[in-house]
Amino acid sequence: MNEYEITKTISSLIPGCVVPPIALLDINHNDEIMKLLITEWSKASEQFCHQFIEGSVDPRIAPKIAETLAVLNTIRDFDPNFNVTSKSSVLDLFSNTYIPRAQAASTTDNPKNRTEVYCSSLGEDVVMRIVNANIEDYKSRRDCLNHADAHGKSSDKMCTSCVLFYIPLTHLCSHHICSHLMLISYAQSLTP
Amino acid sequence: MSITGSKGRDLGWAIPFPIMCMVTHALNGHIESNESIELHINTLIDIYLSRMADAGNTPSELAAILRTGVGWTGWFMFLIFYMLGFMTEFLPVESEVSKDRVIDSMGVLGMKLLRVAYDTNYIPESAGVDEIRKVFNSLVEEEVTRAQYVFASGTSKRKPRKSSMLRSANRRLSDTELLYLAAESMKRLSIAEDTLQNTKQVSISEDIENSTELLQ
Numbered sequence: 001m002n003e004y005e006i007t008k009t010i011s012s013l014i015p016g017c018v019v020p021p022i023a024l025l026d027i028n029h030n031d032e033i034m035k036l037l038i039t040e041w042s043k044a045s046e047q048f049c050h051q052f053i054e055g056s057v058d059p060r061i062a063p064k065i066a067e068t069l070a071v072l073n074t075i076r077d078f079d080p081n082f083n084v085t086s087k088s089s090v091l092d093l094f095s096n097t098y099i100p101r102a103q104a105a106s107t108t109d110n111p112k113n114r115t116e117v118y119c120s121s122l123g124e125d126v127v128m129r130i131v132n133a134n135i136e137d138y139k140s141r142r143d144c145l146n147h148a149d150a151h152g153k154s155s156d157k158m159c160t161s162c163v164l165f166y167i168p169l170t171h172l173c174s175h176h177i178c179s180h181l182m183l184i185s186y187a188q189s190l191t192p
Numbered sequence: 193m194s195i196t197g198s199k200g201r202d203l204g205w206a207i208p209f210p211i212m213c214m215v216t217h218a219l220n221g222h223i224e225s226n227e228s229i230e231l232h233i234n235t236l237i238d239i240y241l242s243r244m245a246d247a248g249n250t251p252s253e254l255a256a257i258l259r260t261g262v263g264w265t266g267w268f269m270f271l272i273f274y275m276l277g278f279m280t281e282f283l284p285v286e287s288e289v290s291k292d293r294v295i296d297s298m299g300v301l302g303m304k305l306l307r308v309a310y311d312t313n314y315i316p317e318s319a320g321v322d323e324i325r326k327v328f329n330s331l332v333e334e335e336v337t338r339a340q341y342v343f344a345s346g347t348s349k350r351k352p353r354k355s356s357m358l359r360s361a362n363r364r365l366s367d368t369e370l371l372y373l374a375a376e377s378m379k380r381l382s383i384a385e386d387t388l389q390n391t392k393q394v395s396i397s398e399d400i401e402n403s404t405e406l407l408q
Contacts, residue, residue: 003194006194049209049282051228052209052210052213052229052232053213053282053283053284054225054284055213055217055222055224055225055226055228055229056225056228057210057228057229057231057232059228059231059232059235061232062231062232062233062235062236062239063235063239065206065236066203066235066236066237066238066239066240066243067239067243069202069203069206069240070239070240070243070244070247071243072194072202073199073200073202073244074243074244074247078196079196080196081196082194082195082196083194083195083196084195084196086195087195093271097271097275097276098271098275101275102270105299113292113296113299114296114297114299114300115274115296115299115300115302115303118299118300118303118304119303122303122307126311126313127303129310129311130303130306130307130310130311131306133309133310134263134267134306134309134310137198137260137263137310138197141196141197141198142196142197143196143197143198143199144196144197144198144199145194145195145196145197146194146195146196146197146198146201146202147194147202147205148194148195148197148201148202148205
């Protein structure tokens with residue numbers, strides 16, 4: 001099973017919520033190995049995040065998102081190693097940012113904001129126990145397939161439905177974290 | 193990109209941005225804007241847990257799923273919003289001071305939600321769905337109320353609600369264009385020296401301006 005297949009499966013299980021894929025192609029350009037995923041045109045008009053920013057959310061969308069995520073998370077027949085190689089890039093982010101900054105926030109004698117006041121009041125032991133348990137969750141648990149990008153900016157909305165962009169390579173998130181992680185990992189994580 | 197992981201994690205990721213907008217609206221004195229967002233969050237949790245129950249998860253498993261979801265909501269707030277400042281560029285804030293306040297709020301709330309998931313001294317392991325939900329709701333409400341008080345105690349007047357700046361541009365912002373700009377930015381990003389200063393170096397706002405030019 002690969003991303004193309006899982007996208008196709010989910011789009012058939014929840015029609016209208018996931019853009020059906022058409023093809024997944026290998027591209028070699030300037031010594032870079034890439035993949036091009038071609039999908040049907042999304043009828044969704046804009047990113048869902050606008051509705052939160054404007055404080056006016058269409059109540060018909062939440063059930064669609066919840067259904068879609070639940071369908072994905074309850075698929076029983078999946079490879080526990082699915083895309084597991086992509087985890088290393090996130091673990092790098094943990095080692096280089098999450099851990100040291102959480103540690104710094106919990107040990108500072110001169111807290112600069114409410115977050116540092118709270119973290120330092122908990123103390124390093126508590127904060128790092130929490131952070132390490134969270135990281136262990138990410139590293140070890142393989143209960144189900146995760147969409148792993150189901151935030152407001154990776155989904156588009158229509159009047160009556162929501163399209164979750166379940167697409168690995170078209171970089172539909174408008175922020176750096178997703179692009180960053182995908183840039184690092186996409187070449188190694190998929191099979192055509 | 194999908195990966196294998198824990199049940200509830202996807203639910204957890206779907207909630208942070210709406211909550212960050214709730215805090216922002218409260219800080220702007222637009223508390224009525226939060227009604228539909230709150231409904232969205234509650235519906236999301238209700239239906240997701242209901243479908244997980246239909247799939248055969250026991251009450252204790254559902255509690256574990258919710259606990260995990262709350263933890264990943266906290267992770268997103270603490271790492272992505274507070275530490276990295278990502279996704280905060282389009283918030284309808286009135287000033288940089290307000291933006292910093294929202295980001296700090298995400299840091300505090302993020303750590304509290306992480307505690308709900310991973311600190312059994314905070315919430316006992318035996319806690320059920322209702323108990324976890326109650327704690328989650330009260331922690332979110334606490335931050336929203338605090339933001340409301342900040343607005344009420346300040347001198348700023350209530351201004352008309354801001355429209356999404358992306359929508360105001362009257363075009364769909366394709367993230368695909370941003371990819372290429374993000375790739376260039378990432379070349380400058382040193383993870384090893386990942387400080388707030390570095391995060392600012394890859395300010396997405398510059399990229400948005402550039403991508404707008406590309407789209408024209």
